[in-house]
Amino acid sequence: MNTYKLYTSLMVLFLAIVLSCNSYQKNKNNKITHKEDYENYLQINTNKVLSKIEDDIDFWTKKYKDAPNQLTYLIKLSGLYSQQFDITGNIDDLYTAEKMLLDCNNRLKGTNASIQRSIAKNYISQHRFKEALKHLQQAFVLGENKKGTLKMLFDVHMELGNYEKAKKLLTDIQDFKDFDYLIRLAKWNDHIGNLEDAINVMEKAMVMVEESNNKYLKTWIYSNLADFYGHAGRINDSYEYYLKTLALDANNMYALKGIAWIAFSHERNVEEALEILSYIELKHPVPDIYLLKAEINEYAENQQAKQQALNSYFRELEKNNYGEMYNSYNALLFAETPGDMRKALQIAKREIENRPTANSYDLLAWTYYNMGEFEDAYAIAKKYTLNKSHEPLIVYHNQLILKANNKLSQENSKKRDLVESIFELGPNFENQIKSL
Template sequence: MRTIQKLSILLLSALVLLSCNQKSNTITSQKEYNKYLEIKDNKSKAFVEDEIVFWQKKFDAAPNQISYLSILASNYSKLFENTGNVKYLYKAEDLLLQSNEAYNYSAVGTIRSLARNYISQHRFKEALVLANKAAVIGEGGKETQKLLFDVNMELGNYTQAEQNLKAINNSSDFDYLVRISKWNDHLGDLKTAISLMEKAKNIAILNENKYLQVWTYSNLGDLNGHAGDIQKSYDYYLKALELEPNHSYSLKGIAWIAFSHERNTVEAKRIIDAISKKHNTPDFYLLKAQIAEFENNTMAKNENLNAYFQMLNTINYGEMYNKYNALIYADDKNTAVKALEIAKIEVQHRPTPDSYDLLAWSYYNLGDAEKALEIAEKYVVGKSFEPKLNYHLATIYKANKETVKIAPIKAELLNSIYELGPNLEQKISNL
């Protein structure tokens, strides 16, 4: 009888301890973000739509006023950000092409706007051509240097990007601070990146610029999450939502916390389903596929992957989802050849460590571990601090029996489980 009582007490203690651990692991609160999931109206979207109607009428009445085209394009770009509907991005491109042709590509502001549109479309080399054209004209040099930094970072031209950054050096300038924050993140100095983004945030608050406040809050949500401060990450996403209740990016960040940190797949899916009704993009299906994999639900995983590819087949996203496609194809031996084809195109379009990682990972999944290692050591090692790239690198080292090199990478990866997602936890432990 005493033994049974003892066991009962031990079992009760274990349950209490487990309950406490689960509670301490919970950061999100439905009471805090539910209101953002239930909003039916979208004031920001409605405002932009009204602006489009207003400026379209003005242009129709005075088609010689070319400047109206850029204003219209800007509003269509905002509509794309708000809804995720790529047709608005293409509409903005069309308007900017008309405007640039009317000006005979002599107005630097309009040239830069078209370049930024191409960045959004992942047409980086075309964006660089336009940025260089703006630089030759010379007007508004600082703004062009900012654009050149952005494009060169996307293309992996890091030496040139650093020079662009030096050309705009101004520690009290918002645009400089967010770019030097990105530069430090690229260098692996997350602490400095966060500190600089905090300074940019303070400038946005001082200037009462709602758009820039939301932008910095959501970026600080990301950066703090990568740094392992999940509570601060969550708090920043909430701050962004206070100002912009329909900010789908921040809601997606909260969904990731629910999934990756709290392992609450039911809540993560509920949040994603609510967002995708208003901001439907293919990557939501990929997130749901990840969650299904964690739940060991192969049918749901395949259904979401099929829905993802169906959306890509229905809507033309150009090169925007190449990276995701390559990673999906590479993980299946039957489609690894497709991954290699995409990776080769990505390396041509965008020779970054990310693109070369795709190439190396594709060769690894095709069984050529030596070729994978050769590419990784030449183009990836020491050139990126992204956890996903380091996971691929450690896996390639293991396949080549270079076990000594795995231990330090594995330690870093174990600290990056939140960023990588729970599906890789066991695979990292097995390295």
Template sequence: MKTLKIIPFLVFTILFIFGCETKSKQITHKEDYNKYLTIKDNKSLSFARNEIDFWQKKFDAAPNQISYLSQLSSNYSTLFEYTGNISHLYTSEELLTKSNEAYDYSRVSTIRSLARNYISQHRFKEALVLANKSLAIGEGKKETQKLLFDVQMELGNYPEAIKNLNAIRDMTDFDYLIRLAKWNDHKGDLDTAITFMEKARDIAEKYDNKTLKIWSNSNLGDFYGHAGRIEDSYNSFLQTLAIDPNYSYALKGIAWIVFSKERNTKEANRIIDAIAATHNTPDFYLLKSQIAQFEGNKIEEIKNRNAYFSMMENNNYGAMYNKYNVLIYADDKQTAQKALEIAKMEVNHRPTADSYDLLAWSYLNLGQHKKALQIAQKHVAGKSFEPKVQYHLAMIYKSNNLALKTKPIKEELLSSLYELGPNFDQKVNQL
């Protein structure tokens, strides 16, 4: 009789333990990151401003010393990185252009710096012209091939990209490993991408290189998130902040975990507001708009979207936010035509699968289902593994009554809901 009494108790205990483990585990803790939300000083920013003051005075006293312009430009890039103020990026470009003109475009390091500035502005074709100019000069060829890989990836010239990647092959080189990680991520092999990014981080740790440690840890935060390893993602972002307490990208990553995984909209907004106080860029308004949409707060959703467009109007961001603009405009019948026009420009700027996805999505939202399918099958299917692109593909298939093609994508998307965000729960389930 004793045994019979024990068995139900054991069953209850097992079920209780299992039930506790399957409950969503709290990953983030305010005490981990609160200190990074209230930092008053930014040493990197102060240093850059002092450097600008120092080099500007030197250049004013000796305008023939062209090398001072590169020093100034580099520090303006730092200002852009930490503040998000687009005018600093343009000032950096002006200084580099002046420097290159003075050298008659003969110094590869200065040419490459301008090319990287163009990449930040999403002026990829112009960046490619400069990268090829550097290659023709021949000096510092490996550094130029790294740049060429980056540009070719942005332009969707993948055979050229892999050729440049193979040319710099060195499994002990940080720059090679992070690009190898990017290549594998592009192919959809996320596990391999993570392995190479971890190797890169180990090299950064070995040489105690602050910049490389920040870069590798923050990128691992992204990769882990894509792989559903949310706790690892959170810890990587915290490690990034421990190295640089002012690195807002890592705080934004934590805000996404709080919103998408833990569905804590109030806390996510608190983090975003703290970041935006020092690093103000339009995408923060879009994130706040997403959060408001999830809360069912239409007034806040529209208010933040309008704030995004107001910031776009007051600053010249060029093509930097074209993707966001297409996705917003395509969702509204009144602006769907505008989405199509921007998508066409984006395909012209960078003919990648992701750009063609924007084009196909715009046509779908204009009711041109067959046209959308034609573009998607030719330029998107099997060429991009981004969850949002896959969702668009599934919707295009569904609108063309191709249920057999929709079903496997839906199954894949169900495991990518964290990356897509809470507003996609219902959308994916309805596929």
């Protein structure tokens, strides 16, 4: 390339980055969240859905005690405990449901495909994907509702990084009039980096659900579309759809968490974000809430509050057996903590064993990077993560690994993409990205 062309290319890249930064700065100053929109959802009130589930559990428990041979009662109870877990985040509910399902499965000698799928769903929630796969394979052999089994097989193969198998399964279940197919097609498009197509498909699924007026599915689609809009930088749309979710389900902690993230990441409103998270902590005290509080306090340069939040996170993990569910969080934390990097290495290798995806290999590469073993980090990244994922955090890690190995160039720079992903990554990444 001659000097003039090189200069022109560099100027184009520089202007693109400056414009992106200026655009982001401008958007950042736009107020999107308004407390009057959601403050009613921060009032401690009775969760009628949860109260109904609790009443139903009492009812079916009594029925089952009176007739312990009625496995339908046990299956009903397992479903209720799973629903209760979704609302409260209490891991014991998930384990109770698992125990009941395994009991049913043993008594029926593994001959019921529906129970096999229910066990698989439970294991997916626990991040026990290889075990979930085995139960789905058994369900498929049994034959009942094979299409339902194929849909879940797609989900598990995506989690395991078996993308060619997942792609084939998507073809096998293709039906553009089927909501379940559309949301999986959206997931696939997002995986391959076609976010715009993913959103279009999700919007078609939304129209389908709104026509059927299924409240549960509307809640699900609105909250997931809010996520997609956020990833695409459509923050106003994201906020609107979190509010639509809350209008249907006033106790939807996922939507409130999404609004807290907008307040923090887009508006840099630490006080507002922490207020929302403190409410969620009362209703749905799962460990990752404390990690988000730690992240916000880090941005606010409140080291004491950050450490308190991290202490709460580890206390929750110690108090409850979450199994494999927080491996990724722990690996990232330990990788960046002097003295704990060997722990990160062990967890990363375990995650690769459990689910050999780009995300898992990124944990290993990132740990090596933080240990100063740059060549090992690059060897892992080159084989398993570079150009293998569109996740902003993985792209960011890849850029730092390339830089440490003197392999970051104009051609492989993703700085512009990362600038556009600051909302998704969070404001703590902004300065690091700009210094790439």
